[in-house]
Amino acid sequence: MSQLVTGDAVVLGLQPARLPSRAMAVLLDLLIVFSAYLLISMLLLSSVFSLGTAATAAVQVALFVLLLVGAPIAVETLSGGRSVGKAAFGLRVVRTDGGPIRFRHALVRGAVGVVELLLTLGTVGVIASLVSAEGRRLGDVFAGALVVRERLPGAASRPVPPAPHWLAGHFTELDLSRVPDDLWLSVRQFLTRLPQLDRTVAWSMGVRLSQELMARVGVAAPAGVQPVDYLSAVMAERQRREAARMYAAGQHVQQWPQAQYPQQQYPQQQYAAPQYAPQQPYFQPQPQQQPQPVAEPREIPVEEPPSGGGFTPPG
Numbered sequence: 603m604s605q606l607v608t609g610d611a612v613v614l615g616l617q618p619a620r621l622p623s624r625a626m627a628v629l630l631d632l633l634i635v636f637s638a639y640l641l642i643s644m645l646l647l648s649s650v651f652s653l654g655t656a657a658t659a660a661v662q663v664a665l666f667v668l669l670l671v672g673a674p675i676a677v678e679t680l681s682g683g684r685s686v687g688k689a690a691f692g693l694r695v696v697r698t699d700g701g702p703i704r705f706r707h708a709l710v711r712g713a714v715g716v717v718e719l720l721l722t723l724g725t726v727g728v729i730a731s732l733v734s735a736e737g738r739r740l741g742d743v744f745a746g747a748l749v750v751r752e753r754l755p756g757a758a759s760r761p762v763p764p765a766p767h768w769l770a771g772h773f774t775e776l777d778l779s780r781v782p783d784d785l786w787l788s789v790r791q792f793l794t795r796l797p798q799l800d801r802t803v804a805w806s807m808g809v810r811l812s813q814e815l816m817a818r819v820g821v822a823a824p825a826g827v828q829p830v831d832y833l834s835a836v837m838a839e840r841q842r843r844e845a846a847r848m849y850a851a852g853q854h855v856q857q858w859p860q861a862q863y864p865q866q867q868y869p870q871q872q873y874a875a876p877q878y879a880p881q882q883p884y885f886q887p888q889p890q891q892q893p894q895p896v897a898e899p900r901e902i903p904v905e906e907p908p909s910g911g912g913f914t915p916p917g
Contacts, residue, residue, distance in 0.1 A: 618736040619693045619749040621728065627687035628719065631674065634686055639669045670720065675712040679705045683747075692752050695742075701784075707745040714741035762793050765835035772824065773839045781818045786840070789815065789833050796830065808833060 643665055650657050677685050682702045683695030695703050695711070718726035718740050727739040734743075742748055789811055796804055808829030815836060816822055823832045 617751045618738075619751050620737050621731045623691050623693060623751070624731065624737065624749055625724075625728075627685070627691045627693055628724070630687035630690060631685050635670055635673060638673075639665060642669065671712055671716055674715070675705075675708045678703065678708040678711070683708075688749070693749055694752050695747050695749050698746050698748055703745075703747055707747050710745035711741040711747060714744055715739075762790060762837055762841075763796065763834055765838040766831050769824075769827070769831060769835040770838075773836055776819045776821060776836065776839065778819060778836075778840055778843070780820075781815065781840075785811075785814060785818065786837075789837055793830070793833060793837065805829070 643662065646661050646665070647658055650661050674685060678695060681689075684693075688694060695707070697703055697707065715727070718724070718730065727741075730739045730743075731737045736748060738748060792799075792804075792807055792811055799807070812823060812829040812832050815833065819836075823829075827835075
Protein backbone atom coordinates (compact mmCIF):
# COMPACT_ATOMS: atom_id res chain seq x y z
CA MET A 603 0.00 0.00 0.00
CA SER A 604 1.50 3.31 -1.07
CA GLN A 605 1.12 6.11 1.44
CA LEU A 606 1.37 9.86 1.12
CA VAL A 607 4.35 11.57 2.75
CA THR A 608 4.44 15.35 3.16
CA GLY A 609 7.52 17.55 2.95
CA ASP A 610 7.92 17.25 6.73
CA ALA A 611 8.12 13.46 6.45
CA VAL A 612 4.72 12.95 8.11
CA VAL A 613 3.13 9.76 6.88
CA LEU A 614 -0.51 10.54 6.22
CA GLY A 615 -1.57 6.94 5.78
CA LEU A 616 -3.89 7.70 2.85
CA GLN A 617 -4.17 5.10 0.12
CA PRO A 618 -4.62 6.50 -3.39
CA ALA A 619 -7.67 5.19 -5.19
CA ARG A 620 -7.06 2.95 -8.18
CA LEU A 621 -8.65 2.97 -11.59
CA PRO A 622 -11.48 0.42 -11.06
CA SER A 623 -12.98 2.16 -8.03
CA ARG A 624 -12.56 5.59 -9.60
CA ALA A 625 -14.18 4.44 -12.84
CA MET A 626 -17.20 3.04 -10.99
CA ALA A 627 -17.57 6.29 -9.02
CA VAL A 628 -17.35 8.38 -12.21
CA LEU A 629 -19.94 6.20 -13.98
CA LEU A 630 -22.36 6.59 -11.07
CA ASP A 631 -21.88 10.36 -11.03
CA LEU A 632 -22.35 10.61 -14.82
CA LEU A 633 -25.49 8.49 -14.64
CA ILE A 634 -27.02 10.84 -12.08
CA VAL A 635 -25.92 14.01 -13.93
CA PHE A 636 -27.12 12.82 -17.35
CA SER A 637 -30.46 11.71 -15.93
CA ALA A 638 -30.99 15.16 -14.43
CA TYR A 639 -29.80 16.76 -17.67
CA LEU A 640 -32.26 14.82 -19.84
CA LEU A 641 -35.18 15.42 -17.47
CA ILE A 642 -34.62 19.16 -17.18
CA SER A 643 -33.93 19.45 -20.92
CA MET A 644 -37.26 17.86 -21.80
CA LEU A 645 -39.11 20.23 -19.48
CA LEU A 646 -37.36 23.41 -20.65
CA LEU A 647 -37.04 22.67 -24.35
CA SER A 648 -40.74 21.92 -24.63
CA SER A 649 -41.47 25.43 -23.35
CA VAL A 650 -38.84 27.32 -25.41
CA PHE A 651 -39.15 25.29 -28.62
CA SER A 652 -41.57 27.82 -30.05
CA LEU A 653 -39.01 30.63 -29.59
CA GLY A 654 -36.79 29.32 -32.34
CA THR A 655 -33.63 27.31 -32.93
CA ALA A 656 -31.31 29.88 -31.39
CA ALA A 657 -33.18 29.92 -28.09
CA THR A 658 -33.23 26.13 -27.99
CA ALA A 659 -29.47 25.93 -28.60
CA ALA A 660 -28.79 28.54 -25.93
CA VAL A 661 -30.83 26.59 -23.39
CA GLN A 662 -28.99 23.38 -24.27
CA VAL A 663 -25.58 25.01 -23.83
CA ALA A 664 -26.63 26.60 -20.54
CA LEU A 665 -27.89 23.27 -19.20
CA PHE A 666 -24.71 21.52 -20.31
CA VAL A 667 -22.51 24.04 -18.52
CA LEU A 668 -24.64 24.18 -15.38
CA LEU A 669 -25.36 20.48 -14.90
CA LEU A 670 -22.41 18.66 -16.46
CA VAL A 671 -19.71 21.14 -15.40
CA GLY A 672 -21.03 23.41 -12.66
CA ALA A 673 -22.91 20.81 -10.61
CA PRO A 674 -19.89 18.48 -10.02
CA ILE A 675 -17.72 21.48 -9.11
CA ALA A 676 -20.29 22.75 -6.60
CA VAL A 677 -20.81 19.31 -5.07
CA GLU A 678 -17.08 18.66 -4.59
CA THR A 679 -16.56 22.12 -3.11
CA LEU A 680 -19.44 21.95 -0.64
CA SER A 681 -18.89 18.32 0.38
CA GLY A 682 -15.12 18.58 0.77
CA GLY A 683 -14.28 16.38 -2.22
CA ARG A 684 -17.04 13.77 -2.02
CA SER A 685 -19.53 13.37 -4.81
CA VAL A 686 -22.34 10.82 -4.74
CA GLY A 687 -20.27 8.22 -6.57
CA LYS A 688 -17.18 8.80 -4.45
CA ALA A 689 -19.21 8.59 -1.25
CA ALA A 690 -20.74 5.31 -2.41
CA PHE A 691 -17.31 3.74 -3.04
CA GLY A 692 -15.52 5.31 -0.07
CA LEU A 693 -13.42 7.82 -2.01
CA ARG A 694 -12.54 11.47 -1.44
CA VAL A 695 -10.62 14.17 -3.30
CA VAL A 696 -7.89 15.79 -1.18
CA ARG A 697 -4.89 18.02 -1.79
CA THR A 698 -1.48 16.47 -2.29
CA ASP A 699 -0.61 17.44 1.30
CA GLY A 700 -3.70 15.64 2.62
CA GLY A 701 -5.83 18.73 3.27
CA PRO A 702 -9.37 19.34 1.98
CA ILE A 703 -9.79 20.81 -1.49
CA ARG A 704 -11.09 24.31 -2.17
CA PHE A 705 -13.09 25.85 -4.95
CA ARG A 706 -10.07 26.41 -7.18
CA HIS A 707 -9.10 22.72 -6.97
CA ALA A 708 -12.62 21.61 -7.87
CA LEU A 709 -12.79 24.19 -10.68
CA VAL A 710 -9.57 22.98 -12.32
CA ARG A 711 -10.59 19.34 -11.98
CA GLY A 712 -14.02 20.05 -13.46
CA ALA A 713 -12.71 22.13 -16.37
CA VAL A 714 -10.05 19.59 -17.36
CA GLY A 715 -12.52 16.75 -16.79
CA VAL A 716 -14.74 18.09 -19.58
CA VAL A 717 -11.96 17.37 -22.05
CA GLU A 718 -10.50 14.14 -20.68
CA LEU A 719 -13.77 12.55 -19.56
CA LEU A 720 -16.65 13.93 -21.63
CA LEU A 721 -15.20 14.97 -24.97
CA THR A 722 -12.81 12.01 -25.26
CA LEU A 723 -15.19 9.53 -23.56
CA GLY A 724 -12.69 9.00 -20.74
CA THR A 725 -9.84 7.78 -22.92
CA VAL A 726 -7.38 10.47 -21.84
CA GLY A 727 -8.33 10.05 -18.19
CA VAL A 728 -7.84 6.27 -18.28
CA ILE A 729 -4.42 6.56 -19.92
CA ALA A 730 -3.26 9.23 -17.49
CA SER A 731 -4.47 7.21 -14.50
CA LEU A 732 -2.66 4.10 -15.70
CA VAL A 733 0.58 5.99 -16.25
CA SER A 734 0.54 7.77 -12.90
CA ALA A 735 1.91 5.87 -9.90
CA GLU A 736 -0.86 7.33 -7.71
CA GLY A 737 -3.65 6.90 -10.26
CA ARG A 738 -4.01 10.64 -10.93
CA ARG A 739 -5.63 11.96 -14.09
CA LEU A 740 -4.70 15.25 -15.75
CA GLY A 741 -7.28 17.21 -13.76
CA ASP A 742 -5.74 15.96 -10.52
CA VAL A 743 -2.22 16.85 -11.66
CA PHE A 744 -3.13 20.39 -12.72
CA ALA A 745 -5.21 21.00 -9.58
CA GLY A 746 -2.67 19.53 -7.17
CA ALA A 747 -5.23 17.04 -5.91
CA LEU A 748 -5.49 13.33 -5.34
CA VAL A 749 -8.34 10.83 -4.98
CA VAL A 750 -7.83 8.62 -1.93
CA ARG A 751 -9.69 5.81 -0.23
CA GLU A 752 -11.39 6.63 3.05
CA ARG A 753 -12.69 3.21 3.99
CA LEU A 754 -9.76 0.85 4.31
CA PRO A 755 -10.34 -2.79 5.30
CA GLY A 756 -8.88 -3.48 8.71
CA ALA A 757 -7.67 0.08 9.18
CA ALA A 758 -7.87 1.48 12.69
CA SER A 759 -6.89 4.82 14.10
CA ARG A 760 -3.80 4.75 16.27
CA PRO A 761 -4.08 6.21 19.75
CA VAL A 762 -2.02 9.14 20.90
CA PRO A 763 0.83 8.01 23.21
CA PRO A 764 0.12 8.86 26.84
CA ALA A 765 1.79 11.80 28.51
CA PRO A 766 4.46 11.25 31.19
CA HIS A 767 2.94 10.88 34.63
CA TRP A 768 5.22 13.51 36.13
CA LEU A 769 3.72 16.13 33.77
CA ALA A 770 0.14 15.43 34.83
CA GLY A 771 -1.54 18.61 36.01
CA HIS A 772 1.17 21.01 34.81
CA PHE A 773 -0.87 22.43 31.92
CA THR A 774 -4.32 22.83 33.45
CA GLU A 775 -4.05 26.64 33.30
CA LEU A 776 -3.08 26.88 29.62
CA ASP A 777 -5.33 28.83 27.25
CA LEU A 778 -5.86 26.38 24.38
CA SER A 779 -8.58 28.38 22.64
CA ARG A 780 -6.13 30.11 20.29
CA VAL A 781 -4.67 26.87 18.92
CA PRO A 782 -6.13 26.23 15.42
CA ASP A 783 -7.50 22.86 14.41
CA ASP A 784 -4.88 22.27 11.73
CA LEU A 785 -2.11 22.58 14.33
CA TRP A 786 -3.89 20.05 16.56
CA LEU A 787 -4.18 17.74 13.57
CA SER A 788 -0.45 18.08 12.82
CA VAL A 789 0.45 17.33 16.44
CA ARG A 790 -1.83 14.30 16.51
CA GLN A 791 -0.43 12.93 13.24
CA PHE A 792 3.11 13.47 14.48
CA LEU A 793 2.49 11.66 17.76
CA THR A 794 0.64 8.72 16.20
CA ARG A 795 3.29 8.26 13.46
CA LEU A 796 6.25 8.84 15.75
CA PRO A 797 7.50 5.20 15.72
CA GLN A 798 7.72 5.29 11.92
CA LEU A 799 9.85 8.44 11.70
CA ASP A 800 13.58 8.75 11.71
CA ARG A 801 14.95 9.97 15.04
CA THR A 802 16.56 13.06 13.54
CA VAL A 803 13.44 13.99 11.59
CA ALA A 804 11.22 13.27 14.61
CA TRP A 805 13.37 15.56 16.80
CA SER A 806 13.28 18.46 14.34
CA MET A 807 9.54 18.12 13.80
CA GLY A 808 8.90 17.89 17.54
CA VAL A 809 10.88 21.08 18.16
CA ARG A 810 9.05 22.95 15.40
CA LEU A 811 5.59 21.84 16.53
CA SER A 812 6.43 22.61 20.16
CA GLN A 813 7.54 26.14 19.25
CA GLU A 814 4.36 26.75 17.25
CA LEU A 815 2.24 25.44 20.12
CA MET A 816 4.07 27.57 22.71
CA ALA A 817 3.61 30.64 20.51
CA ARG A 818 -0.14 30.00 20.46
CA VAL A 819 -0.63 29.36 24.18
CA GLY A 820 1.84 32.07 25.24
CA VAL A 821 3.59 29.92 27.87
CA ALA A 822 6.98 28.29 27.48
CA ALA A 823 7.53 24.62 28.24
CA PRO A 824 9.05 23.70 31.61
CA ALA A 825 12.82 23.41 31.70
CA GLY A 826 14.18 19.99 30.81
CA VAL A 827 10.99 18.76 29.11
CA GLN A 828 11.48 17.02 25.79
CA PRO A 829 9.41 18.22 22.80
CA VAL A 830 7.60 14.90 22.45
CA ASP A 831 6.70 14.84 26.16
CA TYR A 832 5.49 18.44 25.96
CA LEU A 833 3.28 17.74 22.95
CA SER A 834 1.88 14.58 24.54
CA ALA A 835 1.05 16.39 27.79
CA VAL A 836 -0.66 19.31 26.06
CA MET A 837 -2.64 16.93 23.82
CA ALA A 838 -3.70 14.92 26.88
CA GLU A 839 -4.87 18.14 28.57
CA ARG A 840 -6.95 19.03 25.51
CA GLN A 841 -8.53 15.57 25.46
CA ARG A 842 -9.28 15.83 29.17
CA ARG A 843 -11.08 19.16 28.66
CA GLU A 844 -13.06 17.79 25.74
CA ALA A 845 -14.13 14.76 27.78
CA ALA A 846 -15.13 16.98 30.71
CA ARG A 847 -17.12 19.28 28.40
CA MET A 848 -18.97 16.34 26.86
CA TYR A 849 -19.70 14.87 30.29
CA ALA A 850 -21.01 18.21 31.52
CA ALA A 851 -23.20 18.54 28.45
CA GLY A 852 -24.64 15.07 29.06
CA GLN A 853 -25.38 15.87 32.69
CA HIS A 854 -27.06 19.13 31.65
CA VAL A 855 -29.36 17.24 29.30
CA GLN A 856 -30.21 14.56 31.88
CA GLN A 857 -30.84 17.01 34.72
CA TRP A 858 -32.75 19.76 33.02
CA PRO A 859 -33.55 22.45 35.61
CA GLN A 860 -37.24 22.86 36.30
CA ALA A 861 -38.71 26.31 36.36
CA GLN A 862 -39.36 27.58 39.85
CA TYR A 863 -42.68 29.31 40.22
CA PRO A 864 -43.34 31.47 43.33
CA GLN A 865 -45.93 30.02 45.60
CA GLN A 866 -48.94 32.25 45.95
CA GLN A 867 -50.04 32.93 49.48
CA TYR A 868 -53.76 32.93 49.99
CA PRO A 869 -55.19 34.67 53.14
CA GLN A 870 -56.74 32.24 55.50
CA GLN A 871 -60.29 33.12 56.56
CA GLN A 872 -61.49 32.52 60.08
CA TYR A 873 -64.85 30.83 60.21
CA ALA A 874 -66.89 30.93 63.46
CA ALA A 875 -68.25 27.65 64.62
CA PRO A 876 -72.04 27.54 64.03
CA GLN A 877 -74.28 27.63 67.08
CA TYR A 878 -76.96 24.98 67.00
CA ALA A 879 -79.98 24.98 69.41
CA PRO A 880 -80.22 21.89 71.50
CA GLN A 881 -82.64 19.47 69.95
CA GLN A 882 -85.32 17.66 71.85
CA PRO A 883 -85.03 13.92 71.82
CA TYR A 884 -87.33 12.13 69.49
CA PHE A 885 -88.75 9.82 72.23
CA GLN A 886 -89.64 11.17 75.67
CA PRO A 887 -89.06 8.63 78.39
CA GLN A 888 -92.35 7.57 80.04
CA PRO A 889 -92.48 7.46 83.83
CA GLN A 890 -92.71 4.03 85.23
CA GLN A 891 -96.27 3.17 86.57
CA GLN A 892 -96.70 1.51 89.90
CA PRO A 893 -98.43 -1.89 89.69
CA GLN A 894 -102.00 -1.86 90.95
CA PRO A 895 -102.99 -4.38 93.60
CA VAL A 896 -105.00 -7.31 92.36
CA ALA A 897 -108.41 -7.76 94.09
CA GLU A 898 -109.00 -10.98 95.91
CA PRO A 899 -111.69 -13.20 94.34
CA ARG A 900 -115.07 -13.17 96.05
CA GLU A 901 -117.14 -16.19 96.67
CA ILE A 902 -120.45 -16.26 94.77
CA PRO A 903 -123.30 -17.71 96.82
CA VAL A 904 -125.03 -20.65 95.30
CA GLU A 905 -128.77 -20.91 95.85
CA GLU A 906 -129.98 -24.35 96.74
CA PRO A 907 -132.89 -25.74 94.73
CA PRO A 908 -136.19 -26.14 96.43
CA SER A 909 -137.04 -29.40 97.90
CA GLY A 910 -139.56 -31.61 96.17
CA GLY A 911 -137.44 -32.20 93.24
CA GLY A 912 -138.27 -32.00 89.62
CA PHE A 913 -139.02 -28.97 87.59
CA THR A 914 -141.36 -26.34 88.64
CA PRO A 915 -143.80 -25.57 85.86
CA PRO A 916 -144.11 -22.04 84.80
CA GLY A 917 -146.86 -20.11 86.36
